[in-house]
Structure formats: C-alpha cells, structure tokens
Amino acid sequence: MRLKLRIWRQAGPTAPGRLEDYAADDISPDMSFLEMLDVVNEGLVRQGKDAIAFDSDCREGICGMCSLVVNGVPHGPDRGTTVCQLHMRRYKDGDTITIEPWRARAFPVVKDLIVDRSAFDRIIAAGGYVSVNAGGAPDGNAIPISKAIYEQAMDSAACIGCGACVAACKNASAHLFMGAKISQLARLPQGQVERASRVAAMVHQADAEGFGSCSNEGECEAVCPKEIPISNIARITRELVKAVWRGGE
Amino acid sequence: MLTCAFERRNSKLRGTVSSPRLRLLGSSVATKLLIGITGLALVLYLIVHVVGNLLIFLGPDFFNRYAYTLEGNPLLPIVEIGLLLVFLIHILRTIRNFVLNQRARPVRYVEKRRAGWPSRKSFPSSTMIVSGLWLVAFLLVHVKAFRYGAEYPWPAGGRDLYRLELETFRSPLVVAFYAISMVVIGAHLWHGIASGFQSLGADTPAWRRFILPAGKIVAVAIAGAFIVIAIWAHLQGAA
Structure with missing residues (x-):
C-alpha cells in the first residue's frame, strides 16, 4: 500500500506546530497503525531526519499510552479500540490520513504527537x-x-x-x-x-x-x-x- | 480523621482553607446542574405557554378571558420576576461556561469529525450557544410586542390580546421571523431536554431509551404548535 500522511510536527511545547506531508510506501495491510508509523520513522532516520515522536507502550490495546487523532477521530475509525489496534487493512491504497495529537489546554504538546497527560x-x-x-x-x-x-x-x-x-x-x-x-x-x-x-x-x-x-x-x-x-x-x-x-x- | 488529613492536604495544595464541599457549588459539575435545572424549568414554562396559546383556536371570548384570568392573578408579578431570574441564571451561567469551555482547547484541530453512534452530537447540539443567543434576541422582540404591546381594551375586562395577535401576525415578515425563531427553539430543545435531565444525573438504560426520543418529540411539538398558531393568526388577520 502507498499512503499520503499529513502529520502534526511540533518541536517543543512552545514551538509553533504545523501539518507536514509524508509518503508511506511499502505498507502492508497487516501492519498496525503504529507499525506503519515505525516504517515511516525508519525511513526518516535513514535520511538523517528527525523521527516523528508518538507515544506507545503495550501495543495490545490495554495500557492507554497511544494517543493519536486519526482523520479527526481519537483512536481512529474503529469503535472500542485504541489506535495501536487499528490496522492498515482499514485503509485503501492511495488514501490520505491526517494525524494530530490530543488537543486540550490541560494536555500540552511535548513534541509532535506526544502530549503530557x-x-x-x-x-x-x-x-x-x-x-x-x-x-x-x-x-x-x-x-x-x-x-x-x-x-x-x-x-x-x-x-x-x-x-x-x-x-x-x-x-x-x-x-x-x-x-x-x-x-x-x-x-x-x-x-x-x-x-x-x-x-x-x-x-x-x-x-x-x-x-x-x-x-x-x-x-x-x-x-x-x-x-x-x-x-x-x-x-x-x-x-x-x-x-x-x-x-x- | 484520615478524611480530615486528606482534605487538609488538598486545601494546602490549592492554597485555600474554605470547605471544598461548599466550593463545589462553583464547579463545572454544579454549573451543568444549574443550567439543566433552569433549562428544564423554562421547558415547563414553554409547555404551559403553548397550551395557553392554543386556546386562541377557541375564539376571542375564551382566549381573552384566559389572558384576563392570568393577568388578574396577584401572584403574577412574583411569577414574572421568578421567570426573569431563571432566564438570567440560565443565560449568564451558560455564557460563562461557554467561555471557560473555549479556553479548555486553545489550539483547535485542523481536522475534526464526529465519532458517530453512540454519540448524540448533532447540528443542534453543537450550536446551542448560537440558538440560545438568537432566542435572547427573539425574546426581547417578543416581550416588547406582546407584554408591552398595544393595550386594546376588551369589553368583558382586560386586554384584547386576540386582536393584538392577529394584527401583529398580519405582516408576513413577522410570521417569518417567528417561524424561524420557533425552528431555532425546536433545535435548542432537540438536544436541550434530554441533556437537561442528563445534567440532573438521571441516566439509566431504560430512562435513556425513553428520554432521548421523548425530548425530541416535545421539542418538535412545541415548535410546531407555535408555528401553526402564527400562520393561523396571519390567515385570520388577512381574511
């Protein structure tokens, strides 16, 4: 699968943030959403660029660390799941996906998609x-x-x-x-x-x-x-x- | 004693010594409760109001006698002041709450979508502040037109409100303004009635199955009845 990603990048709590475009190529439909981001990050690191910061821990839907707003919905389109349990088969080849952090005054952005909870x-x-x-x-x-x-x-x-x-x-x-x-x-x-x-x-x-x-x-x-x-x-x-x-x- | 120590520690953290339980009355939860109680009181008033207004279909004699009975009641000024207070609490507390809620998300989402079922979010629920402010403007016009409108005397006593109503609604512009405002009130209640009960803390599966559709039915019924009255008065006045 090839996807177009629009991801919120913000260097720090007080730095201005903005959406940046990334291409996610060679994505398997069996990957989880976070594994897809891992692949994108590996590509960024190989190019010597700053990896996209996002929270995750157990990756099995029970710890509550992952926190992405995917296309305007927290944890993405599936009901009753965290975003780590969202899989790329939910998307079609060529889709554009917007990824933002939780947004609240009480949850200040630490970096990119990570917020302080x-x-x-x-x-x-x-x-x-x-x-x-x-x-x-x-x-x-x-x-x-x-x-x-x-x-x-x-x-x-x-x-x-x-x-x-x-x-x-x-x-x-x-x-x-x-x-x-x-x-x-x-x-x-x-x-x-x-x-x-x-x-x-x-x-x-x-x-x-x-x-x-x-x-x-x-x-x-x-x-x-x-x-x-x-x-x-x-x-x-x-x-x-x-x-x-x-x-x- | 442990509870005492616990509360002392908490008041130290916040740098205050007043009773945390009494200060709850200023909290976000109490605000919600107050907006819910006053909102439901206003719905109750609206139901009485619309039922009273429907009496216009029974002719000028009956309608004016009903109005005279109401106006002749010595408790009327007290009820009016009470109603004004309920309105003021509902409006001012909601505006304050709206401002605080806006501050809770200073940076907005670039893209935000509704989450879908079981969310009750709807166009009316996300525009409560707009519909509410429209209704404040409507109320000023409405009270000026009827409560402080022309005083036509009625031979049997009191004012000829039947005549005033027919004359007011002779203008199609007035009818249109009222009809739009009643759609707005219907939208406000579409979310507001069920939400008011939820704010009071009433929420069991059985109650939820009842109040969600019932609130919407009452909202449509109130708005629909007022619109029918306005159009009927227009047609009567034009005839």
Whole structure:
C-alpha cells in the first residue's frame, strides 16, 4: 500500500506546530497503525531526519499510552479500540490520513504527537483512591458484593486513562475519565468512607487543570476504547449533590 | 480523621482553607446542574405557554378571558420576576461556561469529525450557544410586542390580546421571523431536554431509551404548535 500522511510536527511545547506531508510506501495491510508509523520513522532516520515522536507502550490495546487523532477521530475509525489496534487493512491504497495529537489546554504538546497527560494523574492523586486502613486482607467471601454491582464497578474500572474522552469532547472535558473512577469506587464498600471528599477533590482538581465542562453530547463514549458510557458522568452529579447535601467536617 | 488529613492536604495544595464541599457549588459539575435545572424549568414554562396559546383556536371570548384570568392573578408579578431570574441564571451561567469551555482547547484541530453512534452530537447540539443567543434576541422582540404591546381594551375586562395577535401576525415578515425563531427553539430543545435531565444525573438504560426520543418529540411539538398558531393568526388577520 502507498499512503499520503499529513502529520502534526511540533518541536517543543512552545514551538509553533504545523501539518507536514509524508509518503508511506511499502505498507502492508497487516501492519498496525503504529507499525506503519515505525516504517515511516525508519525511513526518516535513514535520511538523517528527525523521527516523528508518538507515544506507545503495550501495543495490545490495554495500557492507554497511544494517543493519536486519526482523520479527526481519537483512536481512529474503529469503535472500542485504541489506535495501536487499528490496522492498515482499514485503509485503501492511495488514501490520505491526517494525524494530530490530543488537543486540550490541560494536555500540552511535548513534541509532535506526544502530549503530557499528567493532569490525569493529578486528578487521581486528588482523590481517586482508597486510603482508609481496613486492616488485613479480608477473607475472599466475607464481604459479599452482588454480581450486578461488581460488574458495574468493573465496567467503570476498565478506564485505561488514555485521554481520548478529552480529545473528542468539544469542551476538552475530563468528566468521563473522572466519572469512571468516582463511579467505580462509589459502587464498592471500600470506597464509601471517602466518598464525599473524593468527588469534591477530583472535581476541583479537574477544573483547576483547565479541563472544560460537559455538554452531554457523548462523543467521549463513542471514542472510548473501553466503551465506558456517559452514565458514569451522570453519577458525578448525583455524588456531588449528596456530598454538598451531607456537608463536611 | 484520615478524611480530615486528606482534605487538609488538598486545601494546602490549592492554597485555600474554605470547605471544598461548599466550593463545589462553583464547579463545572454544579454549573451543568444549574443550567439543566433552569433549562428544564423554562421547558415547563414553554409547555404551559403553548397550551395557553392554543386556546386562541377557541375564539376571542375564551382566549381573552384566559389572558384576563392570568393577568388578574396577584401572584403574577412574583411569577414574572421568578421567570426573569431563571432566564438570567440560565443565560449568564451558560455564557460563562461557554467561555471557560473555549479556553479548555486553545489550539483547535485542523481536522475534526464526529465519532458517530453512540454519540448524540448533532447540528443542534453543537450550536446551542448560537440558538440560545438568537432566542435572547427573539425574546426581547417578543416581550416588547406582546407584554408591552398595544393595550386594546376588551369589553368583558382586560386586554384584547386576540386582536393584538392577529394584527401583529398580519405582516408576513413577522410570521417569518417567528417561524424561524420557533425552528431555532425546536433545535435548542432537540438536544436541550434530554441533556437537561442528563445534567440532573438521571441516566439509566431504560430512562435513556425513553428520554432521548421523548425530548425530541416535545421539542418538535412545541415548535410546531407555535408555528401553526402564527400562520393561523396571519390567515385570520388577512381574511
């Protein structure tokens, strides 16, 4: 396959960026999207040029490192997958593909297609964990949790923190990411003690990082590689109302 | 105690000491909730408004008596002030939210496409701020034309609003302006009704199956009924 690529190149966080054209020749339809970029980069390195910087790690769709907006859609055209699981057979010979980084004030570009997603880490550090001392590990069956509840908690826990929700949202909102963690912990007994302070701290942190608000369009759900539904966002509101209603210390 | 330590650490991080839970009322989530509540209150008002206006089909006697009953109610000024407040909260909080949301993405995508199902993104949902601002302009014209319009006395008491309505809609330009504005309000509600409930935190699979189509049906019904009234009034006035 021969493809025409338009790729965002940006030397550093403050440098101006622009789309540059590249030709990708000798591409096998069996290659993954990232392998295709590897081939392009090998060509650039052979010519003594600067390779295109992009994030990747596991390349099997579970780590959440890869983060490309392909033809205007985060993670590309396939639903429920990360871009590393997108394969070149999805394209036709001669296609033009535009590749951009996640774009959000809270995700500044580090270089080319790599963005700094540590804002997500700070949201989790603000309250997305359980820190109560619950003693030793309880017996496996001592705290019964119904199947319906743990399935819901696990569906929310499926978030890999890739940031596609922010990238797809017209407001660059982190509400789906935040809602997934809040929902997961609110469903489980371990999460109850810090339930109110968690939602307060995480919402404040997300706002302070410069993420936007939510317009209920659901673009985030459509691009989420783990297909986490926006009912997780609705839960933030319910948790917030409960937290304010019950008041604090 | 651990929670206390946890909150102290967080307030130190942000350099503030006020209660984080009370400050939640200024957060992005609370803004969404407030816009949703006020929006749904306005939808409720619109439903009452359109049902009242449909009484015009029952003739001038019935319509003017209905209007007189409303105007004679001593609670009317309180309701009007309440309505104005709801409008102001909805408009001002939305504009502030829009500005903050724009700031959240300073560098825009060169190419951006819709992600497709299950996203609800539509032309109406992506132009809420435009339809909303149009409606603000429409409201000013509308309130001036009717609330502060010509005071034709009606023999049985109150104003002859039936006559005022027929005279207002005699101009095809006015009918066109109203019809376009009602399409705009339909578009605003097309996304707004379901979105308002979502902002309130209501979202289960069964509710979602109900509210998404129901919101759109109510949006079309409200807009359609107002357009029919305007065209009917035009035809009556011209006859």
